[in-house]
Amino acid sequence: MVPMDDAERVPAEQRSDLPDDLIIVSHRGPVSLARDERGDLVTGKAPGGLAPSLLRAITGTGATWIACASGALERELAADEAVSTLVKGVELRFLVMDEECVRDAYETIASSTLWFFHHSMTDIATVDFDERWRRAFAHFRQYNAAFAAEIVRLARPGATVMVNDYHLPLVAKVLRAERPDLRTLHFTHTPFATPADLELLSRDVVDELLEGMAAYGACGFHTDRWAASFKESLDHFGVSAPEIFTCPLGIDVAQLRLEDATPGVELREQQLKRRFSGRRIVLRSDRLEPTKNILRGFEAYAELLERRLEYRTEVVFYARAYASRTELAQYRDYRAAIERLVGKINGRYGTEGHQPIVFEVDQDYETSLAAYRLYDVLLVNPLLDGMNLVAKEAPVLNTRDGAVILSTGAGAYAQLHDAVIGIDPFNVDMTADALEEALTLPSEWRVPRARALKARAGEFAPSEWLARCVSYARTAV
Ligand code: F6P
Secondary structure (H helix, E strand, O other): OOOOOOOOOOOOOOOOHHOOOEEEEEEOOOEEEEEEEOOOOOEEEOOHHHHHHHHHHHHHOOEEEEEOOOOOHHHHOOOHHEEEEEEEOOEEEEEEEEOOHOOOHHHHHHHHHHHHHOOOOOOOOOOOOOOOHHHHHHHHHHHHHHHHHHHHHHHOOOOOOEOOOOOOHHOOOOOOOOOOEEEEEEEEEOOOOOHHHOOOHHHHHHHHHHHHHHHEEEEEEEOHHHHHHHHHHHHOOOOOOEEEEOOOOOOHHHHHHHOOOOHHHHHHHHHHHHOOOEEEEEEEEOOHHHHHOOOHHHHHHHHHHHHOOOHHHHEEEEEEEEOOOOOOHHHHHHHHHHHHHHHHHHHOEEEEEOOEEEEEEEEEHHHHHHHHOOOOEEEEEEEEEOOOOHHHHHHHHHOOOOEEEEEEOEEEEEHHHHHEEEOOOOOHHHHHHHHHHOOOOHHHHHHHHHHHHHHHHOOHHHHHHHHHHHOOOOOOO
16 A cells, blocks of 8 residues: 655644644545556545645644545455555544445435535425434434544543544544543534524434534634534523634645646646637636535526627636535536536527536546636635635636635635625625626736735645644543
């Protein structure tokens, strides 16, 4: 098994601030794993923002990372001792659990229920907390308990444990009972459900989730808004609050520049320039995910094409996405709905040789970086989003002083609001107005804001962010 090569990683400056007995816990592991044609194991970037950011912060620190073995390959590798050294300087542990237990915990409870509650997107017409759901919730408990048992087994006395996301709200209760010496911390990378959202869930389940969170020494969020929702929900349901803190994750600018400065990205930039030959570029880049509000973005673009006929050939909307949670019908249906809408808009407004929208679903990170360099307008319009790192990464690499349209529902909006065009993500007309405005802004508007975005992206870079989060870890009493 070949360890992931970290030779090209920029050293994190803040590593010394991390305790040497740190345990990171999350559903996903720090890297994606696959076998190449020869059967050799290859590591790649994990999906989403959480795992790659945490990985940057802890590479080389000797921290332990406990994740769930979720595919066949991870399950196979979990038993191999060599997996623990797969990522240099990180002790990696994959937990193998009963497959049905993982499916219920991850798909039914975390991804299909809690995810939408935390994004205030629960569809009251279709939720059904029936017997089947209750059984899945029992598996969710079991899944959380399995993580807790592994922490109990591996943690050194007084160790610091950082647990990530809505998959694992129930771990700390077990730790408090069995390892009261541990300093614990939970960080939520999504928004947090409001009391009105949680009112839709059964009361016993809400109590269990909130009391589970309150058992951590401290709970962290990317913005004050999500921290406030959490506190309001605790107050509303009468659960006493643990220490709550806000720490907005930034990006590792030096690392991103290093990933960008490669012949592969250069080549793809040239290819994109040829392909879009002189047209201005409206870009979006997302995980293929209903909360990202991709459909309304295209509807707004169609409205813009109605208003400005010349944009049919002068501008291209380049929408990049990577597939996500494809095991869930809701995600597959969402992709199908997007493809139908793109087909309709292109059918209506396309001309010979010009498709107004180019929608691409792939995993080609180098093309995403090349597209970041080239956009004139970046559209980031999630309904709600814990942070949204695309809004921070893309401006760092952009070479055109491109304007950024950012949803007020993205966590990043709190930090970037005065350097972007803010939009209400539900409002299609407003999004069309913002697109129109962004495509006509003079450089006096764009240049200082592009500069501000570049400067702010690196605030609370992963290593600094993690050191700060960890400083809040407490032994819950
Ligand atoms: O941002 C929340 C999050 O759950 C992250 O933990 C993860 O990186 C991302 O969404 C993708 O989700 P999943 O791990 O379910 O593919």
